[in-house]
Amino acid sequence: MSITEVSTAESRLGSGRRITNDFSIQVATVNGSGSQTANTVLMRAIFQMGIPVSGKNMFPSNIAGLPTWFTIRASKDGYIGRKKELDFRVAMNPETAREDVMKLESGAAALYDEPLKLDGLRSDLHFYPVPFDKLVVPVCPEARLRKLVRNMIYDGVVAQLLGIEMEEVRKALFKQFGARKAKAAELNWNAARTGFEFAAQNLPKKDPFRVERMNATAGKIIIDGNAATALGCLFAGVTVVAWYPITPSSSLVEALIGYLKRYRIDPETGKATFAVVQAEDELASIGMVLGAGWAGARSMTATSGPGISLMSEFAGLGYYAELPGVIVDVQRVGPSTGLPTRTMQGDLLSTALLSHGDTKHPMLMPSSPRECFSMSQDAFDLAERFQTPVFILSDLDLGMNNWMSDPFVYPAEPIQRGKVLTAQDLERLGGFARYKDVDGDGVGYRTLPATPHPAAAYFTRGSGHNEKAGYTEREDDYMNNMDRLAHKLDTLRSYVPAPRVEYREAAQIGVICAGTSRYATEESRDQLRSEYGVETSYMRLKAYPFNHQLSEFIRRHDRVYVIDQNRDAQLLALMRLELDSEEIARLRSVRYYGGLPIDARTITDEIVRQEEL
Amino acid sequence: MSTTATLPPKKVNRIGLEVQAYKGGKTTLCAGCGHNAISERIVEAFYEMGIEPWKVAKFSGIGCSSKSPAYFLNQAHGFNGVHGRMPSVATGAILANRHILGIGVTGDGDTASIGMGQFMHLLRRNLPFIYIIEDNGVYGLTKGQFSATADLGSKLKTGVVNDLPPFDCCALALRWGATFVARSFSGDKKQLSAILKAAIAHRGLSVIDVISPCVTFNDHEGSTKSYAFMKEHDEPLHEVDFVPSFLDISVEIPEGELREVAMHDGSRIRLRKLARDYDPTSQINAIQALHEAAQKEEVLTGILYIATGQPTLMDMLNMDDQPLATLPESKVRPSPKALEEIMEELR
Numbered sequence: 001m002s003i004t005e006v007s008t009a010e011s012r013l014g015s016g017r018r019i020t021n022d023f024s025i026q027v028a029t030v031n032g033s034g035s036q037t038a039n040t041v042l043m044r045a046i047f048q049m050g051i052p053v054s055g056k057n058m059f060p061s062n063i064a065g066l067p068t069w070f071t072i073r074a075s076k077d078g079y080i081g082r083k084k085e086l087d088f089r090v091a092m093n094p095e096t097a098r099e100d101v102m103k104l105e106s107g108a109a110a111l112y113d114e115p116l117k118l119d120g121l122r123s124d125l126h127f128y129p130v131p132f133d134k135l136v137v138p139v140c141p142e143a144r145l146r147k148l149v150r151n152m153i154y155d156g157v158v159a160q161l162l163g164i165e166m167e168e169v170r171k172a173l174f175k176q177f178g179a180r181k182a183k184a185a186e187l188n189w190n191a192a193r194t195g196f197e198f199a200a201q202n203l204p205k206k207d208p209f210r211v212e213r214m215n216a217t218a219g220k221i222i223i224d225g226n227a228a229t230a231l232g233c234l235f236a237g238v239t240v241v242a243w244y245p246i247t248p249s250s251s252l253v254e255a256l257i258g259y260l261k262r263y264r265i266d267p268e269t270g271k272a273t274f275a276v277v278q279a280e281d282e283l284a285s286i287g288m289v290l291g292a293g294w295a296g297a298r299s300m301t302a303t304s305g306p307g308i309s310l311m312s313e314f315a316g317l318g319y320y321a322e323l324p325g326v327i328v329d330v331q332r333v334g335p336s337t338g339l340p341t342r343t344m345q346g347d348l349l350s351t352a353l354l355s356h357g358d359t360k361h362p363m364l365m366p367s368s369p370r371e372c373f374s375m376s377q378d379a380f381d382l383a384e385r386f387q388t389p390v391f392i393l394s395d396l397d398l399g400m401n402n403w404m405s406d407p408f409v410y411p412a413e414p415i416q417r418g419k420v421l422t423a424q425d426l427e428r429l430g431g432f433a434r435y436k437d438v439d440g441d442g443v444g445y446r447t448l449p450a451t452p453h454p455a456a457a458y459f460t461r462g463s464g465h466n467e468k469a470g471y472t473e474r475e476d477d478y479m480n481n482m483d484r485l486a487h488k489l490d491t492l493r494s495y496v497p498a499p500r501v502e503y504r505e506a507a508q509i510g511v512i513c514a515g516t517s518r519y520a521t522e523e524s525r526d527q528l529r530s531e532y533g534v535e536t537s538y539m540r541l542k543a544y545p546f547n548h549q550l551s552e553f554i555r556r557h558d559r560v561y562v563i564d565q566n567r568d569a570q571l572l573a574l575m576r577l578e579l580d581s582e583e584i585a586r587l588r589s590v591r592y593y594g595g596l597p598i599d600a601r602t603i604t605d606e607i608v609r610q611e612e613l
Numbered sequence: 614m615s616t617t618a619t620l621p622p623k624k625v626n627r628i629g630l631e632v633q634a635y636k637g638g639k640t641t642l643c644a645g646c647g648h649n650a651i652s653e654r655i656v657e658a659f660y661e662m663g664i665e666p667w668k669v670a671k672f673s674g675i676g677c678s679s680k681s682p683a684y685f686l687n688q689a690h691g692f693n694g695v696h697g698r699m700p701s702v703a704t705g706a707i708l709a710n711r712h713i714l715g716i717g718v719t720g721d722g723d724t725a726s727i728g729m730g731q732f733m734h735l736l737r738r739n740l741p742f743i744y745i746i747e748d749n750g751v752y753g754l755t756k757g758q759f760s761a762t763a764d765l766g767s768k769l770k771t772g773v774v775n776d777l778p779p780f781d782c783c784a785l786a787l788r789w790g791a792t793f794v795a796r797s798f799s800g801d802k803k804q805l806s807a808i809l810k811a812a813i814a815h816r817g818l819s820v821i822d823v824i825s826p827c828v829t830f831n832d833h834e835g836s837t838k839s840y841a842f843m844k845e846h847d848e849p850l851h852e853v854d855f856v857p858s859f860l861d862i863s864v865e866i867p868e869g870e871l872r873e874v875a876m877h878d879g880s881r882i883r884l885r886k887l888a889r890d891y892d893p894t895s896q897i898n899a900i901q902a903l904h905e906a907a908q909k910e911e912v913l914t915g916i917l918y919i920a921t922g923q924p925t926l927m928d929m930l931n932m933d934d935q936p937l938a939t940l941p942e943s944k945v946r947p948s949p950k951a952l953e954e955i956m957e958e959l960r
Contacts, residue, residue, distance in 0.1 A: 221959035231955065237945030239937035240708050242701075259955075263947040271933040273944050275708040277926075279701065280734040287694065287701025287731070288708070294692060295670070296938030297709030298945070313695050407956040410949045415942050448938060449670040449690035449706060450713045454634070456667055459683060461693040471683065 017107075017208040021051050021076035023087035025158065028100045030093050032064025034148035037176055037188070038155050039070040040402070044172035045155075045164050046074050047222060047404060050214040054080035055402040056597060061247065061340045067096045074211060077526075080404060081519025082397075084599040088162070088209055090154050091118060092132075101125065109207035111157060126207040128199075130157055135198055139191045152188040156195025161203065163210045166196055221369075221407050225398035226252035226302075228369035229328055231408065232376025233300055234259045237415050238326075240299040241276040242288035247340050248396040249302040249330040282307035286314040286327065290389070293324040294460060296420065296448040298380050300326035305347045306335050308354065315389055316355025319485070320463045322435070322444070324383035324418070326376070328392045330399040333595050342595030343396035345515055345565035349573055351391050352544055357463060358482060360489055362496060363391045363544040365514040366398065369405040371497075371542070377411055378497060384418035386443055386492050395565070397516045397597040419445045423453040431455045434469040435481060442488030489545055496543035501553060507535040509611070510553055513563035514541040514571055516597060521563050523600035524607070531604070532613050536561075541571070546578060554583045561607055567593045627663035627859060635660045637685040642677055647799030647825030648747045652684045654802065655716070655745075658809035659686060662857060670706055670713045674699040674728060677754050677827075678720030678747035697728030700735035703742055704926075710936035711927050714813070716743040722752050725761035725780045732782070736789040736818065738926045743812045743819045744791075746782050747799075749827040750838035757830035768835030782822045784903050787896055787918050792817035794899065794918040798843050799825040801914065807853040807882075808916060814857065814880045817925055824912060837910075848906060850893075850915030852885040877921055884916065893919050 025042070029035035036057070043055040054073050060066035073083050085105045091097045091112040101110050101118050104125055111128040112118045119127040136150040152173075159169050169192055177185035230252050233241075241260075243253045257276055264273045279285035285301045292299035303311070308329050318325060331347045333339035354361055362382060364375040376392060383390040419439075421432055426447070432455070435444045444467075447456040458469040466477045513521040518540050528534040539553045554560050562572040569589040576584050590606045592598040625631050635656045640649050659666065666688035673679035675696035682691045694702045699717050707715050724732045724746050735744065750763040759767075762782065763775045786794045793815045797805040805823065812819035824843055826832050832839045837846075851872070858879035874882040874893065884893065892898055899918040906913040933940070 219960070221956055223959050231952075235946055235952065237940075237942060239940065239945060240705060242705065263951050264945070266933060266944065269933060270931075272931050273933050273937065273940055275930050275932055275937060277704070277708070277738075277930075280730055283698055284701040284704075284731055284734065287698045288705035291672075291692070291694075291702035291705025291707075292709040292938075293705070294702070295706035295709035295713065296936070297705070299705060299709070314698065317695055407959075408952060410952050411946070415946065447690075448710070450668055450710050450936070452665070452667055454667065454688050457688050457690045459691040459693070462695075 018210065019208045020210055020212050021074050021214060023209045024071055024073040024083045024085070025088040025090065026069055026071045026086050027090040027154070028067065028069050028093045028096055029151070030064070030095070031059055031062055031066055031068040033151065035068070035070065035092070035151045038151035039072070041152070041169060041172045041176055042155050042158060042164070043072045043402065044175070044222065045159070045168040046072065046211060047217050048168040048172060049165060049211060050217050051076065051211055052078045052080065052216050053404060056082060056397065057401060058596065059341050061337070067093050076214065076216070078216065079519065079523045079600070081523055082597040082599045084601040088158075088207070090158065091116065092151070092154065107208070109161070109209065111154060111161070128157070128161065128203050130154070130195070130198065135194050136191065139194050140187060145187070149187060149191045152191035153195035156192040156197070157199040157203070159192070160196045160199035161205060161207070163212070165213075166193070217404060219407065220404050222402050222404055223369045224251070224400055224402050225366070225369050225372045225394055226330065226400060227255040228372035228405070228408070229302070229376045229392065229394060229399070230256035230259055232373040233326070233380075234263060235411055236298060236377040236380040238298050238300050238380065239274050240288065240292035240297040241274065241301065242279045242285040242292070242299070243276075243301050244279050244282050244285050244303065244307060246304045246307050248332050248400045249304050249328065251400065252302040252328060252330065282310040283314065286311040286325070289325040289327070290314060290318050290323045293383065294449070298384070300328065300380070302328040302330065304330050304332045308347055308351055309335070312355045315361065316357055316359045317462055318389040319355065319359045319361065320357070321460050322387040323389065324387055325389045326379045326383050326392065327389055328376070328394060331393060331395040339595045341396070343565070343597055344593065344595065345393070345395055345517070346570065347393065348566070348570040351393060352574055360545070361389055361391055362386070362489070362492055363393050364497065365393050365542055365544070367515050367518045367540065368398070369403050370408060372398065373408045375497060375542070381416040382492065382495060385416050385495070386488060387418060387446060388488070393515065395516055419443060421445050421447050423451050423456065426451070426453040426455050433467045434458045435465060435484070436467040437484050437487070441491045442484050443491070493545050493547045496545075496547070498547060499542055499549055500540040501549060502538040503556070504535045504537050507537040508558045509534070510537040510539060510557035510560040511563065512539045512541065512553070512560060512571075517563045517565055520598045520600045520603055524603035527600055527604040528607060532608060534611070534613065544574060546575070550575065551579060551583055554579065554586050557586065559588050560586050561588045561590050563598070563603060564589060564591045565593065565598050567591060626660050628665060630660070630666070632656065632660045634666055634688060635686055637687050638683050640681070640684045642680065643829050645828040646677070647749065647823070647827070648678055648681050649684070650799040650802070651745065651747055651805065651823055651825055652681050654805045654809055655685045657806055658813060662810055662813050663859070664714060664813065668712065668714050670715050672699045672703040672706070672715060672717040674719050674723035676720040676723045676752070678718055679723055681718050681747070697723050697726070698731055699723070699728070700731040700744070704735065704738065704740055707740060707742060708926070709938040711932060711934075712936055715741070716745070718745050718747060721746060721748045721750060721760040721762040721782070725782060733785065733789055736786055736791050736820070739790055739792055739817050739923055740926045741816055741818070744821070746820070746822045747825040748782070748822050748838070749825050749831055750836070751827050751831040753827050753830055764837040767837045770830065770833055781903060781907070782820065783917055784900060786820035787899050787903075790818070791820040792920040792923045793819035793916070795819070795916045796822045796824070796912070796914045798847050798912070798914055799823055800840065800843065801847070804849065804853055804914060807855045810855040810857065811853070811876070811882050811916065814855070814876050814878050815919070816877045816921070817923055843912065846910055846912045848911040848913050849887055850889070850891045850902070850913055850917070851887055853915055854883040854885070856881040856883060874919055874921070882916065882919065891915070893917065
């Protein structure tokens with residue numbers, strides 16, 4: 001690679017710029033090298049200094065030896081989406097070092113393992129060579145541990161260069177290791193200090209990036225979306241969990257198991273108030289979920305796109321037979337091998353309409369750990385209230401990355417168990433018709449198996465049943481039932497979380513997104529305003545089926561940009577199913593589908609292009 | 614000889630219910646279908662055992678066999694699931710409410726082909742559940758294709774010969790964890806009835822493979838699942854009597870003629886020796902007997918294997934004795950203090 005290609009930006013070096021609390025650090029390592037700990041400590045230390053921060057792990061589908069990148073973004077303005085531009089590189093992986101350096105913005109910093117000799121690659125960067133192998137020897141006499149410990153050295157170097165307080169590094173490090181690994185913590189702390197000292201003596205500060213203490217993170221927590229969803233399920237009173245391991249959802253159930261063991265063993269009996277079964281596949285896990293829901297449990301599973309595909313037939317039965325159950329889909333890229341560890345919002349269409357026949361499923365679309373927590377509770381209430389499978393569409397970015405969040409709020413409302421008749425009810429009523437719309441909301445009354453009453457039983461089957469759950473193949477019975485199911489889903493529209501809407505007086509264009517696209521979208525709106533003087537109204541959808549606000553929003557704007565993290569504009573396609581032609585004509589699409597979390601610049605550039613600004 | 618098989622000729626059973634309370638809807642299966650006889654035995658067994666019908670939940674997959682839960686126990690909840698996946702539905706339901714007495718009816722297609730995966734994993738878990746395979750070696754609802762239990766060399770009506778070896782669902786059940794394994798014939802009222810009652814009393818997974826001839830598609834010459842073939846080749850291991858816990862009958866039996874197996878609820882299975890002295894508590898014996906019988910073209914019927922006192926799925930999960938489904942909010946939603954504790958750890 002010739003250095004002339006990038007040398008035009010050399011003037012950015014040494015300009016005396018000072019950029020405080022607004023940059024991204026990306027650490028390039030190989031997976032299995034123990035860098036996760038060093039990266040988490042670095043992120044937490046910045047967080048503890050009161051600076052808004054986010055961390056994103058881009059990792060391969062592999063156990064050890066392949067490239068992995070961890071990106072930390074510090075943002076005084078609180079932007080926590082992915083930043084397209086990389087400002088500070090830590091290059092530890094010889095395999096990717098060249099490309100890692102070539103990707104950097106002009107004026108960025110590159111800290112690298114000295115033998116890689118990267119400083120000849122470009123003249124428009126600030127280089128910091130660090131002889132990791134030399135530094136690690138005195139710190140870590142035990143040779144086999146050096147591979148792990150050398151990572152902590154870059155924490156110290158980065159701390160020195162960016163002005164991260166070492167006391168915060170120490171606190172984060174000891175918190176990470178915990179009391180039981182005090183010895184390992186001590187060893188790593190020495191490594192961090194060694195890096196810090198080395199940098200202080202040998203690496204004069206050249207780049208403009210630095211941190212300064214703020215007060216924007218007090219009281220906040222750091223949590224990944226999967227753990228937040230697990231907590232939501234815990235506080236929703238989940239009782240039966242059936243699952244099959246699949247990236248990126250496994251850590252959700254594993255976190256849930258941990259919490260259940262801590263908080264759901266009855267102190268009087270010592271017995272579990274839950275059952276978790278690792279099923280043989282996703283077909284079995286959803287079968288168990290629906291069987292358990294049918295019998296009255298609060299049941300759930302977590303999976304990803306391939307699992308959703310396998311659950312298709314059962315999901316349809318759940319819809320037709322009206323069985324509650326919660327299915328969390330932590331979306332990722334594509335089937336089979338390829339990019340299972342990259343993020344995508346690629347299951348919107350397939351999940352909304354999962355299975356054959358006229359099926360349609362409620363989907364909740366959380367964008368933050370707090371929403372993971374609240375919406376998983378909503379999902380259980382909705383599933384039982386409307387007697388239907390409810391899907392939570394998270395994604396890998398939300399599920400597996402660490403997010404700064406306000407602490408979660410304890411549920412204000414009691415658990416909603418829906419319309420279930422007891423033996424006493426049956427005694428009073430004399431009987432019931434399972435699929436009759438008694439209340440006008442499309443939702444019938446159900447009984448649970450083992451209800452001690454001769455009139456309690458009914459027979460559950462697929463599409464062919466009449467109001468009394470009797471077998472039928474009559475067209476009027478079938479159509480009446482389908483119409484009632486459609487009415488039920490219509491009722492549900494006003495029970496799912498409503499979208500967040502922000503109208504701007506002067507705005508001619510609107511922007512609509514869902515889930516984690518919000519971070520890039522919200523940042524992009526600021527970019528459009530500050531860089532192009534363009535005001536935008538904003539709608540963030542939180543659930544499907546959509547409510548009446550969607551049409552209203554579209555009708556109030558000339559053009560509405562729908563942000564999708566998939567190739568085929570699936571969120572927009574879902575809207576097309578429900579809108580009229582005049583509304584559809586106003587929709588425009590902005591799509592990103594490269595496997596990384598969408599970034600603001602991509603959205604801004606695309607809207608600017610389409611608006612011909 | 615019979616000490617147990619016939620109960621006093623009363624109009625109601627021990628909990629005061631008439632047999633009508635155990636009946637189901639009118640069958641829509643073919644006249645003479647073995648499955649109808651099995652439904653009758655199920656009605657009989659639950660009636661005679663005096664089980665509250667609403668405590669039972671019925672499960673099935675798809676196929677002729679899977680229609681039959683509609684033809685018995687109308688007062689029990691029923692769940693007609695998807696093809697081959699009934700075990701998962703039953704597992705979920707019984708985890709939700711461990712007081713449910715679950716009975717599943719499936720076929721050889723529903724179990725041995727599309728449902729093989731779920732069947733095998735059901736076996737591993739020792740779910741307290743009665744799993745009845747109505748085995749006729751043929752797909753009925755789709756009009757007469759071979760199933761995976763069709764014997765090598767057996768012939769379809771159209772003359773097509775099966776050239777693949779069959780799965781023996783009892784052998785699979787024995788090898789992979791079922792704690793009660795039996796084979797019977799829909800035409801053997803007495804034996805099937807006794808086996809069903811024993812399965813109702815068993816704590817753990819019962820797999821009962823019932824040869825149940827399909828009169829429409831697989832009852833011709835050349836079939837190994839026909840009435841005629843079974844009359845020739847049925848080889849009972851023993852005479853099965855079941856003595857429920859609520860009957861206190863003691864009769865002197867000459868030593869050597871009878872094996873008795875005590876069940877956890879105090880009931881007893883009595884096996885009267887026939888041609889051989891068969892020990893139903895040995896898995897290895899059972900597997901060997903099945904292999905030898907297959908070579909001789911015999912169909913061994915009776916209780917092939919029983920292991921009492923094995924841990925069930927509920928034991929393995931250390932589950933609360935109360936149904937999870939109806940635990941109050943105070944038991945399933947942790948306190949505000951718990952949430953605060955978790956939040957503090959994440960700060």
